[in-house]
Amino acid sequence: MAASSGGKKLLPEPSKGTSAASAHSSILRKSSSEKPVTEATGSGSKSSRNEDLHSVLVTSVLNLERLDLDLYSNEHSNRCTFTGTHHWVPRSRMLFGGQIVGQALVAAAMSVSENIYAHSLHCYFVRAGDPKVPVLYQVDRIRDGKSFSVRSVKAIQHGNPILICQSSFQRKMESPIHHQFTMPVVPSPNELLTQEELIQKYLRDPALTEKYKVGLTKLLAEEVPIEIKPINPPEYYRRVALESKQHFWVRARGYIGEGNMKLHCCVAAYISDYSFLRTALLPHFQYKVKFMASLDHSMWFHAPFRSDEWMLYECESPWAGSCRGLVQGRLWKQDGVLAVSCAQEGVFYVKPSAAESKL
C-alpha cells in the first residue's frame, strides 16, 4: 500500500526525469484494507505472530493520502479507523514527534525510486502539532545524484510548518570499510515483562498510593502502537537519581512483514521518539517538569532490520544544561547488528526543587 486516495492504491510519484516504470515501487506493500492490530500479537519471533493482524502503524498511522504531486495529507491516517479517535497523542497534547517524523519520511520516500534506501534524516520540530487537525506534507526534491538523493519535507498545519525534515537516500553499495560497536549484553526479550505486564504487577502492590495508581492506570490505557520490554526498570516509587541511561526492547505492535526497508525505516522513526527524551531526566528526579518537548531528531540507518521484531534500544544522555538535554540512541538487532543510530535534543522547563524554593 502506498499513499491512498479514495481507497485506490497510489504508486509513489515517478521521480522527475525518471521513467514512471522504475518508480513503480510501493513503499508500503501491505494493503490499507487489512485489519489493523489493536493489541500485542504473539510473544516472540515473527513465526508466532498472527500474520493477519497487521500493525496499525502500517494500515493507518503511516498511510498518507496523496493530494497532488509531492503533496500528502494524514487526514485519513491520523484516525484509528476502528475507534474514530486520533492515534496515540502524548499527555502533552502535542502531536507525537515520532508520528510526524515517520509520516514525513513516508512522504519523502514516495518521491524516490525503488532501488535507493533511506540512510539518514535530520528534523527540527518548529511548532507543536495540533492533534485536532490533519497535517499536510510537502516534498521538495532537492537533488537526485548518481548514488544519493536528497529530499526536504515540510509538515504543515494552519498554514505554518510544524516540522522541517531533510532526508537522504542512497543506492545499495558495498565497501571493505566496515565496523561497529559491540551490542550491550542484556537479558533477552523472552526473559522480560512487557511494560503493560510491569504496570499490572505494580497495580497489584497493596502499598501502591492512589496517586501512582491513577498515573499507572492512565499509562496502561494509552493505545501506544509499540511494544516495550524495559530492562532493569526502576521501581515506580523509587525517587532516586539514576544514571542518564536506559535500555529497553522495542518493536511495532502487530505484524509488518518483510515489506521493504523504506517502510521499516518509517516505523523505526515513529518508534525511536518514544520514551527517548526522558533519558535526560533520569538523574533529576527531584524536579517537576512544567514543559518538555523535542527540538530536533536525527537518525542514521546502517543495516536492514525489521521494526516488527524485537530490537534493543540503548539510550543515553551525555549532557543537559541551559534548559536543554541531549539524548543519543542505538537500535540493535537481536543478532548484534547495529541497525539504527538516533540523536535528539529537547527543551525542559522545570519547577525549582523543594530545597531550592526555600533559598
Ligand SMILES: CCCC(=O)SCCNC(=O)CCNC(=O)[C@H](O)C(C)(C)COP(=O)(O)OP(=O)(O)OC[C@H]1O[C@@H](n2cnc3c(N)ncnc32)[C@H](O)[C@@H]1OP(=O)(O)O
Ligand atoms: C517528550 C515528548 C516528545 C515529543 O513528541 S514533543 C513533540 C515534538 N516536539 C514539538 O512539538 C516541539 C515543537 N516546537 C515548539 O513547540 C517550539 O519551537 C518551542 C520548542 C516551544 C520553542 O518555542 P518558543 O516560542 O521559543 O517557546 P518557549 O520555549 O519560550 O516557551 C515554550 C513554553 O514554555 C513556557 N516557558 C518558557 N520559558 C519557561 C521557563 N523558564 N519556565 C517555565 N516555562 C517556560 C512558555 O510559557 C511556553 O508555554 P506556553 O506555550 O506559553 O504555554
